Amino acid sequence: MKVLVCISNVPDTTTKITFTDNNTQFNTAGVQYIINPYDEIALARAIELCEGGNGTVTVVNVGEATTEPTIRKALAIGADDAIRINAAPRDAYFVAKQIAKIAQEGSYDMILTGRESIDYNGSQVAAMVGEFLNIPSISIVKKITVDGETVVIEREIEGGKEVISTPMPFISSCAEGVAEPKIPNMRGIMSARTKPLSVVEPIEIAKLAQVTAYETPAARGNVKMIDAADPAKLVEALHSEAKVI
Amino acid sequence: MSVLVYVENAEGKFKKSTFEAVSYAKEVADKLNTNLVAISIGNVADATLADLGKYGANKVLFVSNEKLKTFVNQAYASIIASAAKTEDAKVVVLSASFSGKGLAPRIAVKLEAGLVDGAVELPEMTDGKFNVKKNAFSGKAFAHVELTSDRKIISLVPNSYKVVEKPVTAEITAFESTAAESDFQVMVREIVRASDKVSLPDAELVVSAGRGLKGPENWGMIEELANLLGAATACSKPVSDAGWRPHEEHVGQTGIAVSPNLYIAIGISGAIQHLAGVSSSKVIVVINKDAEAPFFKVADYGIVGDAFEVVPKLIEAIRKFKEAA
Numbered sequence: 002m003k004v005l006v007c008i009s010n011v012p013d014t015t016t017k018i019t020f021t022d023n024n025t026q027f028n029t030a031g032v033q034y035i036i037n038p039y040d041e042i043a044l045a046r047a048i049e050l051c052e053g054g055n056g057t058v059t060v061v062n063v064g065e066a067t068t069e070p071t072i073r074k075a076l077a078i079g080a081d082d083a084i085r086i087n088a089a090p091r092d093a094y095f096v097a098k099q100i101a102k103i104a105q106e107g108s109y110d111m112i113l114t115g116r117e118s119i120d121y122n123g124s125q126v127a128a129m130v131g132e133f134l135n136i137p138s139i140s141i142v143k144k145i146t147v148d149g150e151t152v153v154i155e156r157e158i159e160g161g162k163e164v165i166s167t168p169m170p171f172i173s174s175c176a177e178g179v180a181e182p183k184i185p186n187m188r189g190i191m192s193a194r195t196k197p198l199s200v201v202e203p204i205e206i207a208k209l210a211q212v213t214a215y216e217t218p219a220a221r222g223n224v225k226m227i228d229a230a231d232p233a234k235l236v237e238a239l240h241s242e243a244k245v246i
Numbered sequence: 247m248s249v250l251v252y253v254e255n256a257e258g259k260f261k262k263s264t265f266e267a268v269s270y271a272k273e274v275a276d277k278l279n280t281n282l283v284a285i286s287i288g289n290v291a292d293a294t295l296a297d298l299g300k301y302g303a304n305k306v307l308f309v310s311n312e313k314l315k316t317f318v319n320q321a322y323a324s325i326i327a328s329a330a331k332t333e334d335a336k337v338v339v340l341s342a343s344f345s346g347k348g349l350a351p352r353i354a355v356k357l358e359a360g361l362v363d364g365a366v367e368l369p370e371m372t373d374g375k376f377n378v379k380k381n382a383f384s385g386k387a388f389a390h391v392e393l394t395s396d397r398k399i400i401s402l403v404p405n406s407y408k409v410v411e412k413p414v415t416a417e418i419t420a421f422e423s424t425a426a427e428s429d430f431q432v433m434v435r436e437i438v439r440a441s442d443k444v445s446l447p448d449a450e451l452v453v454s455a456g457r458g459l460k461g462p463e464n465w466g467m468i469e470e471l472a473n474l475l476g477a478a479t480a481c482s483k484p485v486s487d488a489g490w491r492p493h494e495e496h497v498g499q500t501g502i503a504v505s506p507n508l509y510i511a512i513g514i515s516g517a518i519q520h521l522a523g524v525s526s527s528k529v530i531v532v533i534n535k536d537a538e539a540p541f542f543k544v545a546d547y548g549i550v551g552d553a554f555e556v557v558p559k560l561i562e563a564i565r566k567f568k569e570a571a
């Protein structure tokens with residue numbers, strides 16, 4: 002089985018998000034980058050499924066050379082090899098098109114992504130790749146098991162779950178539950194340096210969307226403190242002042 | 247020209263988030279001086295379809311057959327995309343529900359249309375531009391995205407747009423499924439729905455608790471409070487990591503982002519990753535025994551106190567309030 006895991010390079014979750022150039026550019030000063038947390042889950046499941054000579058795991062990233070530490074981290078965690086598509090990830094459509102091309106050329110049986118990237122929160126890439134390749138895409142999944150030629154997947158729905166079976170190849174976007182993230186061990190870190198990482202150039206496509214500005218949420222007014230002995234005052238305030246109950 | 251809205255149903259019924267999408271799409275259609283067309287897939291009764299007129303749908307297309315009874319991502323995307331072409335829809339609107347998130351990107355590729363996933367406001371249409379505000383950085387910011395393609399797709403975050411009644415008479419018409427055989431590769435084996443639970447992503451009220459609750463055995467009062475309010479229950483990440491609560495209740499940057507009218511946080515410190523997921527809540531109440539807890543800085547109302555004393559009193563107070571009402 003050949004598995005392709007798409008990883009994006011995102012600001013560490015502790016990052017305070019600020020912008021520059023009149024709120025048009027994300028301020029990268031001092032920002033630490035990590036593997037998108039959901040992609041770590043996808044990667045961990047891919048490695049589990051391929052354990053014991055069951056298959057190989059390739060990671061792919063659309064990014065400039067600065068993302069290589071993140072890619073090496075994925076190799077240290079246990080991916081067998083990596084591909085970097087040498088371009089700034091302009092938007093999901095662009096990224097999906099690049100990944101679809103790599104996926105087609107490598108004829109992977111399973112493609113995994115995270116449910117969304119924690120920077121632009123598109124949750125678009127997986128289903129777009131699925132459409133480009135005309136293969137099933139199952140979004141926001143909590144469990145993936147392989148049973149011979151079929152794959153059984155649980156996906157989240159409002160107030161419950163749906164159990165689906167799909168043939169290979171397919172693509173899924175992974176959420177919590179799929180696996181526990183893996184921490185690289187010393188051997189992994191050592192071998193990551195020599196595992197193959199190939200760099201390919203992107204294909205050009207038309208631009209359909211662009212971010213024109215960013216905004217940070219408005220600050221809230223001062224908190225009104227209520228005496229712990231008298232929660233009835235809170236109920237009153239929520240009813241007549243805030244009008245939410 | 248038209249605006250098309252996909253009206254998602256759950257077991258034949260439309261949820262509030264569907265009506266929100268219809269109201270949003272109607273406003274877009276009005277701004278563009280055009281009609282609103284709705285497309286429904288699956289088994290929905292005619293009377294239920296006709297109800298969509300209440301929110302401004304001029305025409306309702308429906309596709310209903312055995313194979314489409316359950317959600318099949320690829321097939322549904324094919325049908326919605328072909329309806330968009332037939333109706334010459336310039337804008338397609340969906341709810342950013344779990345299914346909607348799987349559909350919108352496929353439709354975008356089929357129509358070569360720019361997509362805004364997770365819109366929180368109406369598009370701004372000035373000087374021939376089309377700009378949509380959406381969540382970014384997991385609730386830590388918003389992005390304004392300009393769509394430059396001819397057709398545009400928008401998925402709308404549940405509970406971020408009001409349901410507005412704009413009654414018209416809806417014309418109900420059958421639409422021929424255009425799904426290909428290859429669109430039916432996946433099979434739904436089982437659907438499990440907890441019918442008595444409020445679903446978290448589209449909840450109007452949320453009661454959430456963190457590690458301050460000490461253990462899963464103490465969630466009884468959290469559930470009681472939630473039931474009393476008709477609220478969904480949620481938790482912080484360490485709580486779901488420890489298995490005290492299911493993963494789907496975990497709110498935050500790496501969990502569900504919520505935008506309820508009221509978010510009550512009990513025994514949650516207010517770490518940056520947690521706050522990211524709740525920043526679009528309209529009103530935030532924090533109950534924490536530590537007056538220095540960071541969560542108080544972003545709260546509208548706060549109570550410093552021990553949850554095990556405050557919550558039972560709060561339950562009592564709400565009970566009295568409900569009885570009086």
Ligand SMILES: Cc1cc2nc3c(=O)[nH]c(=O)nc-3n(C[C@H](O)[C@H](O)[C@H](O)COP(=O)(O)OP(=O)(O)OC[C@H]3O[C@@H](n4cnc5c(N)ncnc54)[C@H](O)[C@@H]3O)c2cc1C
Nearest residue numbers: 456457458482483498499500513514515519520535536553
């Ligand atoms: C990569 C990454 C991603 C993360 N993503 C998320 C995320 O999406 N969501 C998330 O929630 N966290 C996330 N976290 C974790 C986050 O950093 C915090 O650790 C977490 O939110 C803390 O949870 P908590 O507030 O429940 O627990 P704690 O920080 O332990 O806080 C418990 C609070 O309860 C209060 N308390 C204790 N006893 C009582 C009592 N009897 N009555 C009242 N109050 C009491 C304490 O004063 C304290 O403020 C992430 C962390 C990382 C590293």
Ligand SMILES: Nc1ncnc2c1ncn2[C@@H]1O[C@H](COP(=O)(O)O)[C@@H](O)[C@H]1O
Nearest residue numbers: 007063090114115117118123124125126
């Ligand atoms: N630049 C990228 N390179 C590789 N994979 C990506 C990239 N951006 C997004 N992805 C994948 O697509 C998923 C969803 O991202 P998004 O659609 O941007 O929210 C991520 O979790 C990754 O698995």
